[in-house]
Amino acid sequence: MGSILDQIPNFFTPDNVRMLLEAAWMTLGMTFAGCLIGFGLAFVLVYLRQTPGLWALPLRVICITYVEFFRRIPFLVIVYLVLFFIQAITPNASLFTIAVIAICLYSVAYTADIIRGGLESVPHTQVEAARTMNMSRFQTTVMVVLPQAWPVIIPPAIAFAVSFIKDTALVSQIGVFELAFRGKELNNQGFSGVLVFGTIAFIYFILSFPLTLLGQHLEKRLATPRGQRSARKIRQS
């Protein structure tokens, strides 16, 4: 224990602190870039999946297969798959890009079901009313269904992104300079594992806890019609 305390002045040097902050920034950046792009693509996927008609059957099969496939393989395996696949095409692709693509592929599969659940929570009679007014499927989705689905979609989507902050530690395996990678590096330099990974754990907590609170706050806000109205008023003012 004494040796850990002795290491502290040497460990928290400006260089190490800056390196850890950069690593934290890297972790946050790739999580949110991946999740945001993935979230957007998941909307497209769900919209395609819900295309009615026989001609769209292959489209539906592809969308369902994608979701079921990527939900059933470990994230680490996706990371390696993307790494080797991308490097085969463009050997110069940055590891950060590869990490973002992997996170993206994975978050599409997970958030697609969250989005589908949200859209399906809106009563079908709302869609029928819109269709009899000659609104197209796209117009109905954007103007009528989505605004009512947000309260159902947003909280679990944020929860997913927040929990994913820590799961991105797995991309340290391919050498992205994020938190877990830097932790191993510092540990290899001879710093105590307890000190290094205790610090890393604390940073992960600091990154995700405020976001968890934000998610809970939004969930409460969006849960009631009155909350939705006050949210609307704030947006309008």
Next chain:
Amino acid sequence: MPHLAVNAVRAKYGSHEVLRGVSLSIEKGEIAALIGPSGSGKSTVLRALVGLTTITGGDVEIAGESIDYRNASSVRAARDRMAIVFQQYNLFQNMTVMKNVTLAPIKIKRRPRAEVEDEARRLLDLVGLGDKHASYPDQLSGGQQQRVAIARALALQPQILLLDEVTSALDPELVTEVLDAIRRLAAEGMTMIIVSHEMAFVREVADKVVFMDRGEIIETGAPKEMFDNPKTERARDFFGKILRH
């Protein structure tokens, strides 16, 4: 030539045939009421007319123009001419009353906003809700929501208004305000098909009463002869059951 002609229309839910050759015709300005026991296919007739239920046989003509429900642009044309009001109002919960009424005229029919909003105010006055344009549906009672739904349908400037059990989901004390709104439309000469269980109201406003049972039209007639002197056994049986309570 009738304004709307429905000829031998058939429809199925799965293997169950809900409409078994329904024919009826309506003149301009006429009000037809569809009555009959629940499950007789009254609402399905209205749903089929606006293309929410697939027709498996027969045809529909509006103003002499045949509608092909397998053809998207033909269905659009039908929906341009007919507007439907649902039992559960189906107002868009995320929009104010004004937005509910003006959305389709502005975004779909591409009419000028100022003109549409002026008309929306007139229509909301007509249904007695001139002061509610900024409210959201969940701030209104069922009767108020249903009147907004009627105004929303009228804002589409339909040639024919379809009313699907518009008072069935309402508390008894709220029924009158909705029926009053429909009376005002009747006075304005609106062509309507009304599915209703309010027999006294049907008798008062309808020009023609159509009695349906098990997906078929059993009897058609003027309200007075239909209610006072039904010709068929099944209609007599139905009226007997309603009057007993």
